[in-house]
Amino acid sequence: MFSYPQKNNLSSNPEPDSHSNHDRRTLTDKLRQQHEVIKNDAGEWVLLRHADVMAAALDDSTFSSQVSRFLQIPNGLDGAEHDRFRALIDSYLNQSALTPYLPVFKDVASEIMSALPKDTVINAVTDIGAVFAVRAQCAWLGWPAGLEPVLLQWITDNHNATRSKDNAKMAQVAQDFNEIIRSVIIPYRSADNTDNALKDIDGHTVTAQLCCERVDGRELSEAELVSILRNWTGGDLGSIALCVGVIVAYLVEHPEQINVWAGASNTDLEAMIDEVLRIDDPFPSNRRVTTCPVTIGEHQLPKGARVQLNWTSANRDETVFGDNSFAPEDHAADNLVYGIGRHVCPGRLLATWQLRIATQALLAHINHIALAPNHPLEREQPPLGGYRDVPVILS
Numbered sequence: 310m311f312s313y314p315q316k317n318n319l320s321s322n323p324e325p326d327s328h329s330n331h332d333r334r335t336l337t338d339k340l341r342q343q344h345e346v347i348k349n350d351a352g353e354w355v356l357l358r359h360a361d362v363m364a365a366a367l368d369d370s371t372f373s374s375q376v377s378r379f380l381q382i383p384n385g386l387d388g389a390e391h392d393r394f395r396a397l398i399d400s401y402l403n404q405s406a407l408t409p410y411l412p413v414f415k416d417v418a419s420e421i422m423s424a425l426p427k428d429t430v431i432n433a434v435t436d437i438g439a440v441f442a443v444r445a446q447c448a449w450l451g452w453p454a455g456l457e458p459v460l461l462q463w464i465t466d467n468h469n470a471t472r473s474k475d476n477a478k479m480a481q482v483a484q485d486f487n488e489i490i491r492s493v494i495i496p497y498r499s500a501d502n503t504d505n506a507l508k509d510i511d512g513h514t515v516t517a518q519l520c521c522e523r524v525d526g527r528e529l530s531e532a533e534l535v536s537i538l539r540n541w542t543g544g545d546l547g548s549i550a551l552c553v554g555v556i557v558a559y560l561v562e563h564p565e566q567i568n569v570w571a572g573a574s575n576t577d578l579e580a581m582i583d584e585v586l587r588i589d590d591p592f593p594s595n596r597r598v599t600t601c602p603v604t605i606g607e608h609q610l611p612k613g614a615r616v617q618l619n620w621t622s623a624n625r626d627e628t629v630f631g632d633n634s635f636a637p638e639d640h641a642a643d644n645l646v647y648g649i650g651r652h653v654c655p656g657r658l659l660a661t662w663q664l665r666i667a668t669q670a671l672l673a674h675i676n677h678i679a680l681a682p683n684h685p686l687e688r689e690q691p692p693l694g695g696y697r698d699v700p701v702i703l704s
């Protein structure tokens with residue numbers, strides 16, 4: 310999912326933050342106890358509690374998603390306009406559309422995990438998560454393998470720009486990504502290449518098929534196609550990589566779970582992964598803007614107030630999740646890792662399957678996984694979540 314360009318630091322608060330190896334959750338855990346809502350340095354009202362985040366996500370007429378001057382399909386759209394594009398997008402991400410790709414994802418995962426270096430320190434986020442995310446997504450979208458190094462470099466550049474909170478750098482990486490996508494779709498967009506596009510559709514190339522879609526009886530514009538594909542790739546590649554980091558960090562910190570996970574059914578493993586991501590949600594937040602005055606607790610938010618839904622905090626709210634112990638079954642119904650409401654993540658099934666398949670392949674190809682001695686886990690810097698470095702040794 311997208312995350313660009315988005316400010317969501319809370320740095321007006323009296324806590325140390327972005328430049329240390331600081332677990333951001335300790336800050337939001339503390340703030341959530343004391344405040345219903347806080348205002349951050351960017352002037353955004355940050356909703357921290359489960360009930361408030363859920364209510365705002367469900368009330369999409371009061372909390373509009375039109376927060377950016379950039380075209381964002383479908384996440385920046387409201388109401389009926391959103392529904393039109395969302396129906397199209399859902400048709401690519403539902404169970405029957407994705408099922409044919411299960412063997413593809415398994416092959417990609419097996420190829421990557423079997424080639425991982427043993428008995429040396431690797432970073433689970435970049436060496437496992439990012440590589441898997443890029444290769445699996447290229448396979449799904451029908452993008453050339455030659456793009457893999459370009460996309461991996463882009464993930465690094467994007468994370469660096471996001472950490473820097475420098476608008477010019479963030480705009481540049483966004484522009485770079487648009488150019489990558491344009492290079493992929495141009496062959497399918499030129500009139501005399503219709504035959505090519507159709508030939509590829511027969512081969513189930515998702516990108517070729519998308520380029521031939523129509524909305525309201527007209528073709529999608531290049532800008533619309535780029536925006537849709539950006540949301541399926543740009544933020545998502547980084548999110549999947551960060552999720553893999555959180556999953557591997559959990560396993561090395563709970564080695565007793567490794568055999569349990571290795572023997573679990575697909576459904577149980579997916580539920581366990583969802584619960585790990587709930588406790589340490591690496592996809593921190595999304596933005597909204599109020600369409601009328603709103604009261605949240607004792608606070609009056611005016612019309613036009615910029616609001617941040619903090620998923621990471623909401624997913625740890627003690628009033629819903631008690632002491633935040635690991636309890637997949639008990640917590641599944643309230644888990645907000647993939648959001649809720651009109652904008653709930655359409656890529657949830659794809660992400661769930663990819664993360665489960667990557668985890669299964671990793672566990673199938675190793676005898677042992679441990680945190681590398683003298684290499685501490687390193688947290689990502691806000692506004693990113695999860696880890697920057699999960700240094701592990703496989704054997």
Ligand code: HEM
Binds near residue numbers: 385395549657
């Ligand atoms: C582990 C990975 C992922 C996480 C944690 C995640 C999380 C989320 C969340 C929380 C939202 C709600 C945003 C909001 O309410 O404003 C969302 C929306 C969205 N996600 Fe994901 N996502 C993931 C993977 C994916 C994938 C794989 C895709 C597509 C290939 C995807 C595409 C989207 C899109 C297009 C939206 C906007 C939906 C709308 O506005 O209607 N996501 N995602």
